[in-house]
Amino acid sequence: MRYVDEYRDAGKARALAARIAGLCEPGRTYRLMEVCGGHTHTIYKHGLEDHLPEAVELVHGPGCPVCVIPMGRVDDAIAIAAEPDVIMTSFGDMMRVPGGNGSFLDAKAAGADIRMVYSPLDALKIARAEPDRRVVFMGIGFETTAPSTAMTVKRAAAEGLANFSVFCNHVMIIPAIKAILDSPDLRLDGFLGPGHVSTVIGCRPYEFIARDHGRPLVCAGFEPLDVLQAVYLAMRQLAEGRAEVENQYARVVPWDGNPVALRAIGEVMEPRPYFEWRGLGIISHSALRMRDTYAQHDAERIFDLPGVRVADPKACQCGEVLKGVLKPWECKVFGTACTPETPIGTCMVSSEGACAAYYNFGRFSRERFRETSAP
Amino acid sequence: MCLGIPGELIAFHDDPPDLATVDVSGVRRKINIALLAEEELRPGDWVLVHVGFAMSRISESEARAVLDFLEEMGPAYDDELAALRDSARDSARDEGELLALRDSMRAGLNPDDLRALRD
Numbered sequence: 001m002r003y004v005d006e007y008r009d010a011g012k013a014r015a016l017a018a019r020i021a022g023l024c025e026p027g028r029t030y031r032l033m034e035v036c037g038g039h040t041h042t043i044y045k046h047g048l049e050d051h052l053p054e055a056v057e058l059v060h061g062p063g064c065p066v067c068v069i070p071m072g073r074v075d076d077a078i079a080i081a082a083e084p085d086v087i088m089t090s091f092g093d094m095m096r097v098p099g100g101n102g103s104f105l106d107a108k109a110a111g112a113d114i115r116m117v118y119s120p121l122d123a124l125k126i127a128r129a130e131p132d133r134r135v136v137f138m139g140i141g142f143e144t145t146a147p148s149t150a151m152t153v154k155r156a157a158a159e160g161l162a163n164f165s166v167f168c169n170h171v172m173i174i175p176a177i178k179a180i181l182d183s184p185d186l187r188l189d190g191f192l193g194p195g196h197v198s199t200v201i202g203c204r205p206y207e208f209i210a211r212d213h214g215r216p217l218v219c220a221g222f223e224p225l226d227v228l229q230a231v232y233l234a235m236r237q238l239a240e241g242r243a244e245v246e247n248q249y250a251r252v253v254p255w256d257g258n259p260v261a262l263r264a265i266g267e268v269m270e271p272r273p274y275f276e277w278r279g280l281g282i283i284s285h286s287a288l289r290m291r292d293t294y295a296q297h298d299a300e301r302i303f304d305l306p307g308v309r310v311a312d313p314k315a316c317q318c319g320e321v322l323k324g325v326l327k328p329w330e331c332k333v334f335g336t337a338c339t340p341e342t343p344i345g346t347c348m349v350s351s352e353g354a355c356a357a358y359y360n361f362g363r364f365s366r367e368r369f370r371e372t373s374a375p
Numbered sequence: 376m377c378l379g380i381p382g383e384l385i386a387f388h389d390d391p392p393d394l395a396t397v398d399v400s401g402v403r404r405k406i407n408i409a410l411l412a413e414e415e416l417r418p419g420d421w422v423l424v425h426v427g428f429a430m431s432r433i434s435e436s437e438a439r440a441v442l443d444f445l446e447e448m449g450p451a452y453d454d455e456l457a458a459l460r461d462s463a464r465d466s467a468r469d470e471g472e473l474l475a476l477r478d479s480m481r482a483g484l485n486p487d488d489l490r491a492l493r494d
Contacts, residue, residue: 038378041448091426092454118458119427121407141426144379147410148428196379199423199431222378222444251437252423258430261410351450352378360449
């Protein structure tokens, strides 16, 4: 496993950390947001914050598509699943996400036919096998999964599978970053761009961050050295007074993304006028819905949805965590009322959520660090 | 879901089109490669697989690095790999059915007729 060690060399990590420290202006603090939950995971797992100078703070962003689904949409999906002839299909990540009246798992226990699938194509298979049932696929995810849903819908249309539809909850990363940049309670100096989302959308869509907001963004890989190197690149831009989009993860992320995947999304889906994000509120043109051409495969047009907006539980501070205003451990219910076993908020449900990552790894390295640095 | 799983391309299938068999951590399943239509893929190439679709081509060393990262993630990756494995099992079972569907479509039957036939 030589190639992996290459990204983990402790000596290289220390050297990078020293170079980052060398870029800090005395008296200035730096806040960099990592948009993707995968990066949050690496940061906590390897205690990267402990290697960085105190002036550099990593802020966790909204990059977990399960975490941002509002409770009302979960309730809508459960209402669809409750129809007697419906088979609801969903990725496993979604099963424990609480709505106003419980989760998919609770609905399943109460008798709804809800099945976990690995791929939307598996949902299509169920639709072929069960022509008398209406099979609905719960479409969730950023641009990494939207092309797969789009391709599956095209396939269903081509095969004339009238009993297959999608409940489309796909969201887009760029409007979320825009909303965060426009949020008055958050001061950020730069971004670490998501790795795998960028394989689809490429680096170009981030250019407004540099151009209009004067902030650097560096697309980053998931290994500890990737993250440290991306921090270094962003810090170097700040030190030199530059604001650009850089691609630290060029070994995977093409500058122009995957044009075939982008075309597939555009053919089947279009931006919604607005969509509610858990914690971030209503963001215009931030999510996708099915185009009129594919109306017959659009669960939102086939079923009557309650469409009720449900406020998050009062105790839950996922919103602040998703925006990076609060650290997971600063939430009132973190680790007490809200744990991965009994999550109140979505950030604790998904393994890519900041709270679950911190609960599973971060708190140990933080405690370790405190112990070793105590006098 | 958000993180792709690296798979090694083993074989391509023309019929139905856009399918290839990949090996993901020892699990073999068919995935859709239509989204990489503009790449020249060969057996032995590595791709990042998101929910049953190849989304980008990567080098072998990168594939190892991503696999290593995913294995470390623990339960999240275990769940996804288990889902993939279960789904691969289903694929094998459904293959006959798919072939029947294809043959009947070739013969000019529309899917409604086929459904009627199956019932």
